[in-house]
Amino acid sequence: MNFQKPKKTTLFLGLLFAFFTAIVNAQQISPAEKMAKDGYAKRFSDSTASMKIQMQALYLARKNKKIDDEVICYSFLALTQRRLLHLDKFRNYADTAYILSQKTSNIRTKAYAAMAMGSLKSYIDDKPQALDYLLTAYKLFAKSNAHDQCAKIASDISYLFSPASPTKVEKYAREALFHASKSGDAESLLFARLAFGSHLTDKLETGLSTDWKTALDFFKETAVFAEQNSEHIVSKSNIGIVYINLADLYSKGPKPIDETAFLKNLEKATAIAKKYNIKIIYRSAIGLQGIYYTEKGDYVKAEILFSEGIKYQLSLPYTDNYLLATFYSALKDVSAKRKDFNAYYSYDTLYTKYNQLKYNEATQKLLQNAEVRYESSKKIERIKQLELENELQQKNKLMGYAIAGILLIGLIFMFRSYYYRQRYYQNREDFLKQEQANSELKVQLMEKETIENLAARLSLERRLLRSQMDPHFIFNALGNIQSMILQQDTIPAVTYLNKFAKFTRKVLEQTRKETISLEEEISTLQNYIELQRLRLNNSFDYTITCDESVENDSHIPPLLIQPFVENAVEHGLKPLQNDTKGLLEIYFDQDNENQNLICTIKDNGIGLAASRKLKLKDNHQSLSTIITDERLSRMQKENPHAGFQVLERDSTTDGHGCIVILNIPI
Template sequence: MQHHKEKDTTRVNILNALAFSHFSRDMPKTLEYLDEAYTIADIIQFEKGKARNIYIKGITEAIQSNYDQALGYYNEALKLYENIDFKKGIANCYNAMGITYKNIGKPRKSVDYIKKAIKIEEEIGSNNLSASLINLGNSYTDLGEFAEAIPYLNKALSIAKADKNKQRVAYSLNNLGTIYLDQGNYPLALEYFKESLYINEKIGDSLGIANHLNNIGWMYKTRKQYDKAMKHYEKALEIDKRIDNKRGVSSTLNDIGIIYEENGDYERALNYYIKALDINKQIGSKKGIPNILHNIGEVYLALNEFNTANQYFSEAKKISTEIGDKVTLCDTYIGLAKTYANQKLYDSALNNVLKAKKISKVSGFLDCQKEATEILFNIYKATGNYRDALENHQQFKTLNDSLFNKENIKKIAQIEYEYKYKQALDSANIRELQLTKTVRAKSEDLEKTQRNYLWAIIGVLMISMLLGSVIFYQKLKNAKTKTQNAVIEQKLLRSQMTPHFIFNSLSVLQGMILNKEDKKSVSYLSKFSKLLRITLENSRDKTVLLSQELKAVQNYLTLQNLENDAYQSTLLVEETIDIPMFEVPPMLIQPFVENAIEHAFIDTNDDKKIDIRLKYIDKKLICTIADNGIGYMPQKKTNNGYKKSLSTAITSERLKILSKDFKMDGSVTIEDREKYNAQGTIVTLVIPHKFVA
C-alpha cells in the first residue's frame, strides 16, 4: 500500500484486504482501512469494492454482537453483489447471514442460509467452501444434531489442511472438540482444543484464542481443577473485552459464575450470571440466555428456593425449545425434575426426567444421561419401585464409569511403567558401562601409543629429529581426536531421549488403548514413532535440514504435553529465516528443552511456559529456549546442577568442533532471566549452519 498511492480499484482492494486481515485482532485499524476504502470506491464508482467493504463492516458489527446492524450491512452488500452478478460475494453474504442467525439463536434459519452459500461455492469452486462447512457444522451442533455436524466439520478440516489454511484448520478442530465435550469425551475434546489453540496463538487470532481459552477452561472445570479453569477464563475475558466481543464476554462471565456456584459461593455466582444475562439481552441474542437462566435456577435450587428455581427453569425450557438448543433443554428438564423431586412432586419430576433421558440418548449427551439415571433411581426408590430403581442405579454406574474410569487406568499404567522403567534403567546402565569400557580401552591404547612413539622418537632422533617430531605430533593429535570423539559420542547418546520419556510414552499409549481411544492412540503412536525415527536418522548425520530438526523438537514437545497438559509451549521462527535453506547439526536444541521440562518447574505446578525462538542476525542463527521456572541460579545449588554435564558441557564440546568444521562461531550460554526482570532461565545457542546447495 505504501508503494501504491493512486486512488484506484487496486488501492481499494488492498485496503479491504488489510481490514479483513485485522478484524480479529485490531478493530480500530480495521475501521480506519474500511473508511478510506469506501471513500475511494464511492468516488470511482467501484461497486464490487463497495460491496466487499460493506460486507466487512457487517463482520465488524457481528464481532461486537451488534447483530441487527450486521444483518443490515450484509443485506446491503448482497444487493450490490446481485446487481453485478458476483456469485462469490453473494455466497459470502449468505454465509455471514447464516452465522449471524446462529449467534442470535436461530440455528434452523442459519442452516438454510449457509446451505445456499455452499451450493453456490460448490458451483464456482470457491476457496471459501471450508469456512461454510465449518459454519454449517456449528449450526447443527447448536441443534444438538451431532451426527449431521461431524461429517461437515471433518470435510472442512480436510479441505482446510489441503489449502494450508491454518485459521480454518484451527476452527474445525475447535468445533469438533466442542462436540466431543458435549458428548462427554473429555480427553479427545481437550486434544482438539489444545491443537487448535496452538495454531491460533501462532497466527495471532485473538478471537480464536479467546474461544479456545474458554473451552479449555471448561475442561479444567469439568475435572474440578478450578484454579486452572479460572486462569483460562480470566485470559479469555481480557481478550474478549479488548476486541469488544460482547457475546464472548457474556459466555465467559457465565462460566466463571459456574465455578463460584460449584464452590458454594452462590451470591457471587448469581452476580456473574446476572451480568451475563444483561449483556445477552442488550445485544439481542437468545442463544446464550437459556443456559444462563438454567444456571440461575440451579443456584436457587441449591438454596432450597424451589418456586424461584422452577420459574427460571421453565423460562429456560421455553427459550431452549424456541431456538432448538437441545443441550440446554436437556439440562433444564433435569433441573425441573430435581426441583419437583425435592418438593416430593414425583409425577412431575418423573415426567421431566424421562424427557431429559430421551433427548440425551438420541443426541449422545452422556453427562445428561448419567444425571437422569441418578434422578430416576432416587424417584423410584422414594416411590417404592425398587426394580426400576435398581435398573437405573446400574445404568448410572455404567455411565459414570464410562466418563470417569481414567484414573484407574492411569494407576495401572503407572505401576507397569515403574516396572518397565527399572528394566530400562538396568539396560541403560549396562550400555553406559560398555561405552565407558570402550573409552577406557581407547585411552589405554593412546597411552601405549604415546610410549611407543616416545621410544621411536628417541630411536630416530639421531637420523632426523625434525621428521620424528612431526610424525609424533600428527599421530598423537589423531589418537586424541579419536578418543575425544568416543567420549562425546557416549555423552551425546546419553543426552538423547531418556528411557524415562520412552517408557512413560508407552505407558500413556497403553492407557489410551485400554480406554478404547482408538483414534487418539493411533495419533499418539504415529507421533511417537516419527520422533524415534527422526532421532535415529538425525543421530547418523552430521547435518540435517532445519525443518527436520524443528520437527523433531515439536514432536518431542507434543508428546511430553499430550496426556496431562503439563505446560504451554511455543516454537516461533522469525520471517527472516527461510527454513528450507538451512542445514544444522542435529540434536542441539532438544537436550535443553528436555532440561526445561524436567528441572525448571520443580517448585511450581501452574502456568508453566517454554518458549523456543529462532532468529537470524548478523549471519548468525540464534536459538533461545526460555522458561518461567525456578531460574538458573537456584538450580546450580541442586545436585542436578541443571544437568550441566549433559547439556552445557556436551554442547560446548560439540560446538568447538563444529565451529572449526563450519568455519563459523558456535556457542551456548545459560542465564537467569532475573537479570532481565523476568522469571526463569534462558538458554542462548549460536548454531553453526550452512545453506542448502
C-alpha cells in the first residue's frame, strides 16, 4: 500500500493549529498552578522543599483571590500529605478543596477537587465513595482533554474494580493506555502500563501458558520503557513495582525458572527501594528472594536475606512493625525447616512482639479511618447547612427590598394591589422559615447520629479486644502438638490434635457472638481442661459445680474464664512435684441483686509466691490475662461490679494454692 505525502498547505495549517493550541493550554495554567505542580513533583526527592513550594503557591493564589488556583493548590497539598502519611492534614486539605470547588464552574478545578476526595476515600478504604469521586474526576478531566490525569485516574479506577468486576478492570486499564499514549507523558504511560499489566496477571489464574508469556513480554517492554524514561518519572516506586512484577512472573513460570532473570529484577527493585526509601518495594524484594532460597533448600542464604532486611529496617528512624513481623515469621519457617528449635523460639518471641504491635496499629488505623469518614461527611454537611442559611438570609434581604418597592407602587396606584402582594410575600417568607426549621432539624439528626456512631465505635473496640484471644489459643495449642511430635508420641499427638480441632471450632463459633449460654461456656472449659490433662499425662483432676441459684439460661460474654483456668494449670498445677496429685475446682454462684455470675476457681498448686519466683526467670508476658482485664474494665462502664480477684489460699486452713473470684455481668 502506498502512502501519499501530505500537501504543504495542509501541513502548515496543522502546525499553525498546534501552535495556537499550545498557547491556549499555556494560558490555562496560572503561575500559582505551575508552582504547585513543580512543588508536587519534588514530593519523592525532597518532601520539605515540596511542601514549602506548594504553600508559596497557595499564598499566591490567596493573594490574587483566585478560587480556582486555591482549589488546585489544596488538591496537590492533599495528595502530598497522602505520600507523607499525615491523615488529618490529608483529610483537611481534600475537604477544603472540594468545598471551595462548589463555588466555581471551572471543569478542571472541579476535576482536581474530585480527584483529591477520591484519593482520600480510597486511602481510608471507602471504596464506593472513592469510585464515585474518581469517576467524576475522570469525566471532567476527559472534557478538558487532560489526558495525563485521565490516564492516572483510569488506572486507579481499574484497581478499585479488581477483583469484583474483571470486565471493568480491563475497560479502564485499556482507557488508561489510550489517554497515556495521547498525553505522551512518561509517568502517565507507566501508570497505565502497570494497570494493564495487573489486568494481565489477574488472567493467569486460568493457568494458560500463553497468558503467562503475554504478561511476561508486556512487563519486559514496560521495564525497558521505565529504564529509558527514568529521569522523567517522578513516582520511582512504580519503577520498582515493574521489577517486582517481573520477578514474580518468573517465579510463576515454567520450571525450572530463569533464576538469573529472577534475581536480577529483584536486585534492581531492592536498589530502588533503598535509594528512595520505598518500604513496600523493599519488603517484596527481600521476601521473594527469601522465599525462593527457602524453597530451594538454601536456608543459610534465606536466613541472611531476612536478617539483612531486619537490620536495614531497624537502622531507619521509624519502626515498621508489619515489616518486622513479616521477616521474623519467615525466619521462624526457615528455623523450623532447619530443625533449629532454639532459633525458632527466639524468632517466635520477637515475632509475637511485633505482630501484636502490628495488630494494635491496624486496629488504630481502622478506627481512625472510620473517624475520618465520619468527620469528612459531617464537615461537608455542615458547610452545606451554612450555605443554605446564608442563602436564606440573602433571600430575606432581597425580599425586604422587593416588599418596599411593592409598597411604594401600591401607594401610587391602589391599596388593593398592595394588599394582595403583601399576602403573597408573607406566604413566601413563611415557606422560607419552614425551610430553615427543616435545616435545623437536620443538624439535630446529625448530632443524634454522632451519639450512635460513638456507641458503634465502642462496640467495635469490644469485638476487637475479644478477637485477640484466638491467636493466643492457637499459639499455645500448636506448641503442645509440636512438642509431642518432636518426642515421637504419635498417638497422643493425634488424639490431642482431634480434641484441639473440636475446641478451636467452638472458639471460632463463640468469638462471633456477643454472649453465649453458661452451658456452652462450661462445655468449652471441659474440652480445654481435657486437652491440658492429656498434655500433662493426667497429673491433675478437676470438678465443675453450679449452685442451685444459677439459672440455666444465663448468658455471659464468651472466653472470659478460660485464661484464668489456663493460668491455674500452667503456673499452679504444672510445677507440682510428681508425687502430688493436682486438683482444679470451678464453682458457679449467682448474685441476683447485682446481676452478676460469680465464678470461683481453686487449685492446690504451688501458690502465688512460688509462681512469681518462677515468672522472674521467664520473660513471657500473659497476653490473655491483660486482654481479659481490659475486657472486664470496659464492662465496668455498664456494670460497676464486674472484675476479678486473685488470692493466696490459707495454708493452715485451706491448703496450698490460689483462688480466683470472677464477677461476670449476666
